[in-house]
Amino acid sequence: MLSDQQIIGQVIKGKAEMFGELVARYQTPVFRLAFSILADRAEAEDAAQEVFIRAYSKLSSYTDSGKFWGWLRRITVNICLDKIRPYTVISLDDVNEIPAQSGDSVYESVACSTEATELRETIYQLPPAYRSVIVLKYLEDMNYAEIAEMLGESIPNVRVRIHRAKKMLRERMKVCAQ
Amino acid sequence: MRCEECEILISACADDELSGTERTEMLAHICQCESCHRLYEDILVLHRNITTALREPMETPDLVSPVTARVIYHSRARFTWAWAAALALFIVFGYVIHKPAPQIKPAPVVVSTRPQPKPVVKHPRVLPSQTMVATPAPKHVTVQPAPKRIALYVRPPKTKHSVRVPKQYDIDSPIAMDTAEVVVEYSDMGLAAGHAADLSAPVPVAGPGQRVITTSETTIVNGKKTERMCYRVVDNDDKETSTQGETNETP
Incomplete structure (x- = not known):
């Protein structure tokens, strides 16, 4: 079983389809966090997809100094806060x-x-x-x-x-x- | 400590976010205040219940398929854009590399032995320019059959614009001519009109028994100002042997 770092390395090298493996691993915590903050299932699903797309586009800037989930969680919170910002x-x-x-x-x-x-x-x-x-x-x-x-x-x-x-x-x- | 202040500390204490001093003060207060003590117990239970409620199993939608499809689409789009950008760069770079450089025509230096009726200004539309013509003596002047030696000194200009001089005319070396009919034409494409005078015109040098007469003439044709400097080498007995002109054109 490949580690997160190995998968990220392959995705950066051009194997975009390998990113699906990362999505499968982290879709539950990402959706749960998004849903808990947004309190709306449809909106949370959109936000979760946006999280992974943004993570993919910024994957080259990810450094393995921390856990991948910590980096992904920050993206999730930022996207969700952007959605609820007018109410915060x-x-x-x-x-x-x-x-x-x-x-x-x-x-x-x-x-x-x-x-x-x-x-x-x-x-x-x-x-x-x-x-x-x-x-x-x-x-x-x-x-x-x-x-x-x-x-x-x-x-x-x-x-x-x-x-x-x-x-x-x-x-x-x-x-x-x- | 007031109960309102203690409530905040109780909440933070349940989250293990209190400093030692704050914790001591809070515990001292709840030991004396029954309502705050009850609140403290409630908060501890609420803390556990919130954690349990939020971490309860949840049905998660399938994100793999839509995200992977979008990722692959983005990947291909990025690949296409990268190729397009590379192609555009290649075209621009190729154009810059193969762009024909502006050609600077060397200033012709013409040495003619044919008699010329009057001084001719070459390339009148090229500005700024400087044309210097050394002409033979006018027709009414009798040219001595014996060839006169006229030394022309072609010195490099003092401006940054260069005047191209053919190699056969060495810089700062006298050019000995065995004839009085000498036409020397200078042209500088990039020279400003005001700097035309910086050019060193070939000035005839008077030989033994000769002297140089210098005259100037200014004409304006179609808004173009032309200054013509004439140098005449004459014998001391007033016989003209050579005429050389320098013309500065100013738009």
């Missing part, structure tokens, strides 16, 4: 629109939500700016610094945005439980 501008005052936390525990509502799909649907209903940081943190397991670097924001801003996203999730899950 969030004012710091937006937190006021979030209902204040009540004293009731939502532990049970979350814990009893055995349907993970329900929580996932709730995540998809978040505003894109909050959804993207949640996806990068909990799907891609990126730390705050990596997220801030990828989104072009400061680490405190990412920290606050993740906190607000979680707060919104807790509120909405509590409403669903009721």
